[in-house]
Amino acid sequence: xxxxxxxxxxxxxxxxxxxxxxxxxxxxxxxxxxxxxxxxxxxxxxxxxxxxxxxxxxxxxxxxxxxxxxxxxxxxxxxxxxxxxxxxxxxxxxxxxxxxxxxxxxxxxxxxxxxxxxxxxxxxxxxxxxxxxxxxxxxxxxxxxxxxxxxxxxxxxxxxxxxxxxxxxxxxxxxxxxxxxxxxxxxxxxxxxxxxxxx
Numbered sequence: 018x019x020x021x022x023x024x025x026x027x028x029x030x031x032x033x034x035x036x037x038x039x040x041x042x043x044x045x046x047x048x049x050x051x052x053x054x055x056x057x058x059x060x061x062x063x064x065x066x067x068x069x070x071x072x073x074x075x076x077x078x079x080x081x082x083x084x085x086x087x088x089x090x091x092x093x094x095x096x097x098x099x100x101x102x103x104x105x106x107x108x109x110x111x112x113x114x115x116x117x118x119x120x121x122x123x124x125x126x127x128x129x130x131x132x133x134x135x136x137x138x139x140x141x142x143x144x145x146x147x148x149x150x151x152x153x154x155x156x157x158x159x160x161x162x163x164x165x166x167x168x169x170x171x172x173x174x175x176x177x178x179x180x181x182x183x184x185x186x187x188x189x190x191x192x193x194x195x196x197x198x199x200x201x202x203x204x205x206x207x208x209x210x211x212x213x214x215x216x
Contacts, residue, residue: 019213024122024186027184027186027204028126028127029184030119030129030186031175031185032115032128033187033188033190036069036191037189038115039142039146044102044109046065048101049076049098051101068193070166071164074091075164077094080094107145110142110146112146127153127179128152129153129174129177130155131173132156132170135157153178154174154177156170156174166197168197168200168202172201182201186203186204186205189207190207195207
């Protein structure tokens with residue numbers, strides 16, 4: 018996927034979770050469909066894929082707008098999505114190839130998880146796949162005020178690792194996440210294209 022000699026040029030690696038380390042996106046998409054069914058609307062996961070990396074509130078707001086769900090139901094939409102999402106992801110998530118890079122670099126350089134998921138989802142998945150030990154720092158959606166494409170998540174990872182942003186390589190699968198890394202002055206490896214984008 019990515020040559021180790023390139024990875025060795027960086028002091029720290031920062032991994033997004035959903036769609037990068039762990040294949041959760043189909044489960045999240047299915048959860049959005051279930052939210053729609055529950056409320057009597059035909060919803061697909063298209064907003065999720067277009068806004069990958071955004072907060073659940075951002076995706077929920079756009080989903081309501083696009084599918085004509087009244088905005089007064091927004092909090093219920095968010096609650097349902099978290100409930101269904103947790104259920105679907107816990108049953109169906111699988112590891113992706115980037116998880117091997119994480120394991121191969123354990124003990125060789127500082128590593129952090131920088132995710133837009135909330136703590137309960139992060140904790141469940143780290144325990145399910147026994148990944149917690151690989152991370153020196155974890156920053157999730159409950160620890161930041163500005164979500165991707167803001168660089169706050171990744172900058173907080175670098176700060177917690179004690180590493181400068183330009184010494185980090187971020188692994189991402191979503192446009193907003195790639196933009197967040199670049200906005201933070203970090204190079205980013207796009208797992209979709211298998212290319213590094215320089216900050």
